[in-house]
Amino acid sequence: QTTFNWKMTSAYGKGSPFYMDGPGSATDLAKRIREMSNGRLNIQVFGAGELIPAFEGFDAVRAGTVEMNHANSYFWTGKSAAAQYFTAVPFGLNFQGINGWLYDGGGQELWNEVYAPFGMVAMACGNTGVQMTGWFKKEIKDVADLKGLKMRIPGLAGKVYASLGVDVKVLPGGEIFPALERGVIDAAEFVGPFQDRRLGLHKAAKYYYTTGWHESATVSELLINKAAWDKLPADLKAIVQNAAAACNVIGEAWCQKHNSEAMDDLIKNQGVIARPLPDSVIKALRTETDKVLAEAAAKDPLTKKVHDSYMAFKAKYDRWSEVSEEAYHIKVRG
Amino acid sequence: MFEPQTYAILMLVGFFVLLMLGVPVATTLATVGFLFGYLGFGDSLFNLLPARIYGVVAGYQWMAIPLFVFMGVMLEKSRLADDLLDVMGHIAGGVRGGMGVGIILFGVLMGATTGIVGATIITLGLLTLPTLIRRGYDKSIACGAICASGTLGQIIPPSLILILLSDIMQLSVGTLFAAAVGPGLLLAGVYIIFLLVLGMLKPDLMPPLPQAERDAVSRKQLWVRFWKVVVPPIMLVVAVLGSIVGGIAAPTEAASMGAVGAILITIGAGRFKWQVLKEVALETSKITAIMMFILMMAQVFALAFRGLHGEDLIVRMFEWLPGGVNSDIWFMMALIFVLGFFIEWIEISYIAVPLFLPVLINQGVDPVWLAMLITVNLQSSFLTPPFGWALFYLKGVAPPEVTIRDIYKGVVPFIAMQALTLALVFFYPQIALWLPKAIGW
Amino acid sequence: MNTAAAAVVRRIEGLIDAVGRATLYLCLAMIGLVAVNVLLRYSLSFGSVWSQELEWHLLAAVILLGMSHAIQRGDNVRVDVFYADFSPRAKFVVNLVSLGLLLLIALLFIKLSLGYVAQSYAINETSADPGGIPFRWAVKGLIPVGFGLLALQTVGALLKLVLVEKQRLGAGHV
Ligand code: NA
Ligand code: NA
Numbered sequence: 006q007t008t009f010n011w012k013m014t015s016a017y018g019k020g021s022p023f024y025m026d027g028p029g030s031a032t033d034l035a036k037r038i039r040e041m042s043n044g045r046l047n048i049q050v051f052g053a054g055e056l057i058p059a060f061e062g063f064d065a066v067r068a069g070t071v072e073m074n075h076a077n078s079y080f081w082t083g084k085s086a087a088a089q090y091f092t093a094v095p096f097g098l099n100f101q102g103i104n105g106w107l108y109d110g111g112g113q114e115l116w117n118e119v120y121a122p123f124g125m126v127a128m129a130c131g132n133t134g135v136q137m138t139g140w141f142k143k144e145i146k147d148v149a150d151l152k153g154l155k156m157r158i159p160g161l162a163g164k165v166y167a168s169l170g171v172d173v174k175v176l177p178g179g180e181i182f183p184a185l186e187r188g189v190i191d192a193a194e195f196v197g198p199f200q201d202r203r204l205g206l207h208k209a210a211k212y213y214y215t216t217g218w219h220e221s222a223t224v225s226e227l228l229i230n231k232a233a234w235d236k237l238p239a240d241l242k243a244i245v246q247n248a249a250a251a252c253n254v255i256g257e258a259w260c261q262k263h264n265s266e267a268m269d270d271l272i273k274n275q276g277v278i279a280r281p282l283p284d285s286v287i288k289a290l291r292t293e294t295d296k297v298l299a300e301a302a303a304k305d306p307l308t309k310k311v312h313d314s315y316m317a318f319k320a321k322y323d324r325w326s327e328v329s330e331e332a333y334h335i336k337v338r339g
Numbered sequence: 340m341f342e343p344q345t346y347a348i349l350m351l352v353g354f355f356v357l358l359m360l361g362v363p364v365a366t367t368l369a370t371v372g373f374l375f376g377y378l379g380f381g382d383s384l385f386n387l388l389p390a391r392i393y394g395v396v397a398g399y400q401w402m403a404i405p406l407f408v409f410m411g412v413m414l415e416k417s418r419l420a421d422d423l424l425d426v427m428g429h430i431a432g433g434v435r436g437g438m439g440v441g442i443i444l445f446g447v448l449m450g451a452t453t454g455i456v457g458a459t460i461i462t463l464g465l466l467t468l469p470t471l472i473r474r475g476y477d478k479s480i481a482c483g484a485i486c487a488s489g490t491l492g493q494i495i496p497p498s499l500i501l502i503l504l505s506d507i508m509q510l511s512v513g514t515l516f517a518a519a520v521g522p523g524l525l526l527a528g529v530y531i532i533f534l535l536v537l538g539m540l541k542p543d544l545m546p547p548l549p550q551a552e553r554d555a556v557s558r559k560q561l562w563v564r565f566w567k568v569v570v571p572p573i574m575l576v577v578a579v580l581g582s583i584v585g586g587i588a589a590p591t592e593a594a595s596m597g598a599v600g601a602i603l604i605t606i607g608a609g610r611f612k613w614q615v616l617k618e619v620a621l622e623t624s625k626i627t628a629i630m631m632f633i634l635m636m637a638q639v640f641a642l643a644f645r646g647l648h649g650e651d652l653i654v655r656m657f658e659w660l661p662g663g664v665n666s667d668i669w670f671m672m673a674l675i676f677v678l679g680f681f682i683e684w685i686e687i688s689y690i691a692v693p694l695f696l697p698v699l700i701n702q703g704v705d706p707v708w709l710a711m712l713i714t715v716n717l718q719s720s721f722l723t724p725p726f727g728w729a730l731f732y733l734k735g736v737a738p739p740e741v742t743i744r745d746i747y748k749g750v751v752p753f754i755a756m757q758a759l760t761l762a763l764v765f766f767y768p769q770i771a772l773w774l775p776k777a778i779g780w
Numbered sequence: 781m782n783t784a785a786a787a788v789v790r791r792i793e794g795l796i797d798a799v800g801r802a803t804l805y806l807c808l809a810m811i812g813l814v815a816v817n818v819l820l821r822y823s824l825s826f827g828s829v830w831s832q833e834l835e836w837h838l839l840a841a842v843i844l845l846g847m848s849h850a851i852q853r854g855d856n857v858r859v860d861v862f863y864a865d866f867s868p869r870a871k872f873v874v875n876l877v878s879l880g881l882l883l884l885i886a887l888l889f890i891k892l893s894l895g896y897v898a899q900s901y902a903i904n905e906t907s908a909d910p911g912g913i914p915f916r917w918a919v920k921g922l923i924p925v926g927f928g929l930l931a932l933q934t935v936g937a938l939l940k941l942v943l944v945e946k947q948r949l950g951a952g953h954v
Contacts, residue, residue: 018506019693026509055689056645057387058394060908064899070386083908083916123903153825163829164910172825173911175832177399179502180589182512188586205511297910361863361871362878369885388889389896392923396840402814405839409811588818592835595814620804620811625853627839628803628846633857636885724859731857743860 011048016059016076019052029256031075037248072233078226087119087308093220095294100222102322110318124231130249131225131256136217139194140210157193162219185209198267213279346379347647365636372639384646391638405627406594411462413601428548436538436545446488448576450495457732460489464736477544483749486729490721495523497590517775571604664702671695679720711771722750792936800849810838829911844926848933886931893923
């Protein structure tokens with residue numbers, strides 16, 4: 006029997022909780038695959054910077070120099086605009102919804118279609134669950150408060166904020182705290198309670214707006230070189246797929262536990278004020294998001310195809326969740 | 340064919356040999372990296388090299404280098420800082436080593452504005468080294484003081500080391516910044532005491548300005564010159580620091596305020612010309628390019644070291660450990676120190692920290708304290724020959740009569756003082772831990 | 781033949797010098813841009829993602845286009861502990877070997893990076909940020925360009941080294 010020795014890079018540093026360390030992380034995925042395959046598929050995991058810089062995994066897997074990369078697909082929007090949808094779009098699906106679309110609603114097939122020209126396949130392999138709007142030094146009462154607000158917010162959400170007058174600042178992770186603390190920026194988005202607390206953001210700003218309208222369930226992506234994938238026998242392929250699906254759930258579960266603990270601590274012990282954004286602000290953000298997404302979809306047929314599939318699924322899922330999850334949370338749970 | 344690890348050892352040996360023969364540092368790094376990499380694992384992994392090169396040239400954090408270099412070169416070219424140290428010497432009066440102390444203090448101020456070692460060393464090297472030598476300072480002492488002063492920037496926040504460690508160790512950058520203040524100032528204090536004591540024991544190494552020359556300048560004249568030459572550079576540092584503290588600029592971009600300030604000061608002094616601006620910009624781009632060129636070539640070496648499983652060499656050494664928290668910590672410290680001879684701090688952090696961290700944290704070691712021990716220790720990697728960034732930066736801008744041998748000789752006492760400071764932080768953890776607790780970071 | 785080689789050396793040095801000098805304007809633009817971005821954000825809360833990206837695009841250009849010029853000006857740092865005491869002949873050999881190695885390294889970098897840039901160009905890679913600079917492949921393309929200049933510079937330096945050495949030996953015989 007052939008033994009496969011693979012390399013997997015990550016966009017996150019060695020030791021990052023959730024992404025690189027702990028249940029459902031890249032390291033955990035490699036361990037599960039090794040154990041299930043009885044050592045026939047050995048994956049050596051490298052944190053960001055060890056072999057390549059954080060955001061170079063796409064090219065490395067494409068070239069086949071490493072077989073796998075663990076990151077989020079929206080880092081690759083500069084290479085293929087459609088990649089955004091396989092991580093999160095603003096006002097998008099929640100954890101159950103995105104899994105419904107990916108596993109059973111045609112999402113997985115589209116994901117592979119988007120990566121086919123690059124000779125890669127991908128699958129979901131973790132999820133942060135709903136993230137947070139972010140940390141604000143001042144209260145946000147209505148849309149006017151966004152005008153001239155200096156905020157660290159990357160990506161598509163940044164563009165949406167910018168259209169409402171926010172001054173979007175690009176900052177590497179390490180500079181968020183000092184910049185927010187000193188008031189170089191007035192607000193910053195990072196991940197969720199557990200990760201944000203580790204960065205110390207609650208010591209720099211008191212208002213923690215909820216919830217993650219821009220990232221309602223952020224998918225971790227396992228990216229695989231297609232040629233390498235095709236060389237795996239069927240049982241190893243099944244092992245990889247099942248390990249990834251396991252990590253998808255286990256990682257999200259880890260986030261639920263740690264975020265609920267961290268949020269309790271932030272509110273009870275650290276004096277953090279957590280509240281949702283005002284309705285008027287959410288409405289304005291939604292309107293702008295629809296425009297931005299429509300604009301992106303209009304530029305490229307493949308993006309449009311993915312967009313349409315995603316939105317069609319979402320429309321159906323929204324109607325269902327309204328009478329199921331939502332009704333439970335609002336009327337039943339108490 | 341050997342085991343990959345054997346090639347890793349051969350690579351280190353080859354690195355030493357070529358370096359000692361006088362092959363340029365950058366060429367040496369890439370040559371041994373390519374040679375032993377190809378022998379050990381073939382060419383596949385080198386396909387990742389362009390990604391690493393792109394990571395270097397597109398690295399936002401390096402933006403601070405040209406900004407600070409520009410500030411330093413502008414001060415030098417505008418000839419405003421020509422007699423900066425002379426004035427400091429006048430102020431120090433008969434105190435031997437007074438100008439050396441001035442350099443350390445300047446390093447503290449610069450360190451508070453940047454986390455880039457090269458920037459401080461190049462600025463100080465350009466501004467002060469020629470004057471110190473002309474004033475009869477021992478070349479080695481002068482070089483040692485400048486290199487040590489420059490590395491202070493890596494412990495006094497903001498600092499790239501602290502930012503990277505916070506990422507690898509998953510700690511708050513704010514906590515690490517606060518914790519580093521104590522050890523950073525302690526290190527500076529130890530340097531200053533050393534220079535003053537050395538000045539008393541061996542006055543010839545660091546002569547004060549001659550009595551006659553000091554007498555020739557009246558107190559009032561000195562005061563005027565103080566305002567003209569000492570205050571402007573300090574004001575630049577204040578401008579940079581002030582723009583960070585005042586919430587105007589993020590740490591990396593803050594240096595641009597210093598660059599603009601340097602132009603304004605030159606204009607104010609009536610010495611501004613387009614020609615000067617162009618010369619300064621050319622010098623800045625040259626210095627930046629060569630620093631980054633060495634860093635790019637270091638990528639070949641780092642990639643090969645990884646590909647040859649150089650980190651396994653360290654794991655094997657780890658197995659010899661007798662056990663016990665303190666011996667584990669000291670082993671880690673010894674390892675980081677030894678690695679500092681060969682490779683640069685970024686690779687050391689990526690290799691050594693994840694290796695020891697879980698073991699030490701499980702034994703209840705305070706991660707913030709551990710991060711400070713690592714940070715103090717990593718200072719040495721900048722200074723330890725043969726591969727020390729501080730040494731190369733200074734050599735790059737030093738007058739021709741300064742040899743790398745002078746620099747090597749000069750940094751030795753300062754490395755010893757870093758070891759002393761490391762021991763102090765080890766035995767008195769509160770040096771690092773009280774400030775974060777006191778201000779609640 | 782020597783004069784032909786000398787002419788080649790002059791041509792190469794001229795080109796590297798011209799490109800190197802041009803980076804001074806890129807450097808000035810970059811420093812000005814960082815300062816302007818800071819001040820506009822602080823005073824008017826005005827900023828854009830592309831102008832922030834332009835900062836490091838310019839830095840990449842300064843580095844990759846400027847490095848050959850810096851090396852030509854003799855800024856390539858070496859450890860001279862033993863080298864300083866070498867005979868002229870030994871110094872010549874060390875320099876000859878060093879330049880030969882550097883030429884090989886530059887060529888390897890070109891070879892390795894061409895595929896990387898082609899991948900990016902083929903998909904018209906843009907910034908991952910919707911407000912960023914569209915031509916991501918262009919900044920990546922500076923890598924082979926920069927190392928192309930380095931290869932050229934090294935060829936010039938090799939020719940020059942040999943010419944000077946010949947002259948030195950010739951002078952020794954007179
Ligand atoms: Na610093
Ligand atoms: Na060293």
